Amino acid sequence: MDTDLTEPEHARAEPVDEGSPFGPVGVVGAGAMGAGIAQVAATAGHAVTLVDAAPGAAATAVERIGAALSRLVGKGRLSSDDAAAVLARITPAETLDELPNCGLVIEAVPEDLELKRRIFGELADRQPSTTVLATNTSSIDIDDISAEVADPERVLGLHFFNPPPVMELVEVVHGERTADAYVEHALALMKAWGKTPVRCSSTPGFIVNRVARPFYGEAQRIVEAGIADAATVDWVLREKGGFPMGPLELTDFIGQDVNLAVGTSVWEQTGRDERYAPTAFQQELVEAGRLGRKSGRGVYAYAADGSLDASAQDGGPDLELAGRLVGGPVATDPLARTVAMLVNEAVDLVARGEASADDVDTAMRLGTRYPRGPIEWGREVGFDVVARQLAELDEAYPGGRYRPSPALTDGSLT
Ligand SMILES: NC(=O)c1ccc[n+]([C@@H]2O[C@H](COP(=O)([O-])OP(=O)(O)OC[C@H]3O[C@@H](n4cnc5c(N)ncnc54)[C@H](O)[C@@H]3O)[C@@H](O)[C@H]2O)c1
Structure with missing residues (x-):
């Protein structure tokens, strides 16, 4: 991301009223x-x-x-x-x-x-x-x-x-x-x-660090299962999904160790809910010291200046494969699978009364720069469609990770 990390957006904000309870x-x-x-x-x-x-x-x-x-x-x-x-x-x-x-x-x-x-x-x-x-x-x-x-x-x-x-x-x-x-x-x-x-x-992870978990986890599982390589998954999420970065390149940017620690903390705090279980894929990266940009190698290889080292990559995205996966069965569609899980996570948070739907959408747009808030996305796709996609995923991968939130189908969010 090219964000200039030093520019306050409100450098000229008015001083707070001296008489306010918030003084020094x-x-x-x-x-x-x-x-x-x-x-x-x-x-x-x-x-x-x-x-x-x-x-x-x-x-x-x-x-x-x-x-x-x-x-x-x-x-x-x-x-x-x-x-x-x-x-x-x-x-x-x-x-x-x-x-x-x-x-x-x-x-x-x-x-x-x-x-x-x-x-x-x-x-x-x-x-x-x-x-x-x-x-x-x-x-x-x-x-x-x-x-x-x-x-x-x-x-x-x-x-x-x-x-x-x-x-x-x-x-x-x-x-x-x-x-x-x-x-x-x-x-x-x-x-x-x-x-x-x-x-x-x-709640564990508050809004952003909770709802974002499947963005990383689904991509890692798709690569782990050999459905698609990292470059193709990232390309689909970026180019077809409108996310500013693909999940695998983003975890390299954040640091695989940092991302794993946040995910593991949410997993522990939710009583090891299967939804947040760390993947062997990411654990192995961390154990191998492949922490991402900061260590020169993570999912991808980086040159000394932190840029992608094209000569060390296995090749770019497989666009033919991407074309076959997107719009196909949800279990092998990186975009539909990720969006369904993001929507499910957001809907569950709202249904538990932990944040409002508007606040969840605002948090995800501003905190992670997702192209749409997940609740808004769910409305667009249709909560009933998301529920069906999750049921399909749950059948393909039983164990609780893909259990649909009851709020997807009880009419509370339409
Ligand atoms: N870095 C991030 O991206 C990020 C984002 C959101 C929230 N946070 C949270 O913000 C907090 C700080 O993170 P950070 O990245 O700025 O950490 P940091 O390690 O950069 O800074 C922590 C500072 O606290 C000082 N410190 C340690 N013990 C102290 C004490 N007893 N009294 C006073 N100062 C003491 C250290 O000397 C150090 O300068 C953490 O709780 C972290 O989880 C971090």
Whole structure:
């Protein structure tokens, strides 16, 4: 993808009302996500304290933010005065004690439950009882993180996507114990920051990382079963499906290890639901160190500059094969099979009351750049058709992975 990863879409967002309950913002963890979130909050007008426990890390992150803002100035997207004002609003710090009383603190430390739980306990002790405590976790249950907070109703997830200044989507995640009023506040604040928030419950993978699972899994299974090679599957999803990248090239881009870890986490958290079971295909890639672009080889081979190494590929897509598969039986049609599973996953999420149909579609369009939201896609294909396709897949591959959601045929989503 050619996205310029440094350009905030709302660099000129108006400062948030000083009188709002969200005054100063604290960001804990100044890595890839924390630094980006700090930039977004400061651009929206908040005074931001950016804390990182590693000596000098927060100060270095502020320098990185300064460089990103300068690039925007260079492109005429931000005036140098505005860039200087944004940067001046961010203060680096090394301990939680240096945080002022904040309206909101967003935690973005590594994905480790014990670490996050401890930080939330400490934040709850140090910050006023009205401070909203948010986590940027991608996979941990919000209620697990708030376990040591005396008033867990103020703890919620603000799941930004990478890179935060560019990606418009934020999943606002509520735990069992999060109070609605705080969720409403968070939704309003994210809009004020120029983001498009969606609301979901603390279900494994939230919306995007849950609904997207079959996009990867079906492609891997199709290749594993010898139905088609990777280049042909990717070509079909890209050229016939309108997806910006094929699933196999996308997992190479993300990192096979990272993608496998997210999938495995959803699988574990759903009690090892067959739908999310990792494939031997991907496990073998990871075991062989074929992690994707970053290691020079994944599903495909890459040159030193990260571009596809054409001389090392087995050949391009087999267009004759693609022509035979697309529109044929669903079990061997990479596009129909993937779309049916995406629709099923989305419909199930909505039927369980974990997110609204509109929010699922918005999340998938903005978070993954799918050409259509899966619910909208299901309406187009026909939920009854999707149910029949899944029944066919279930017969071809029994075991529960392809069980159709009852909501496909109960009329609740038409
Ligand atoms: N990277 C992504 O694409 C992405 C996207 C969405 C969400 N997330 C989530 O965001 C969180 C952060 O991810 P990241 O990629 O920015 O990680 P990262 O490793 O780049 O940064 C984490 C930072 O936290 C600091 N840190 C560690 N312990 C700390 C402590 N006790 N107090 C303060 N700072 C501490 C580290 O020094 C490091 O700078 C994770 O929960 C991750 O799952 C990541």
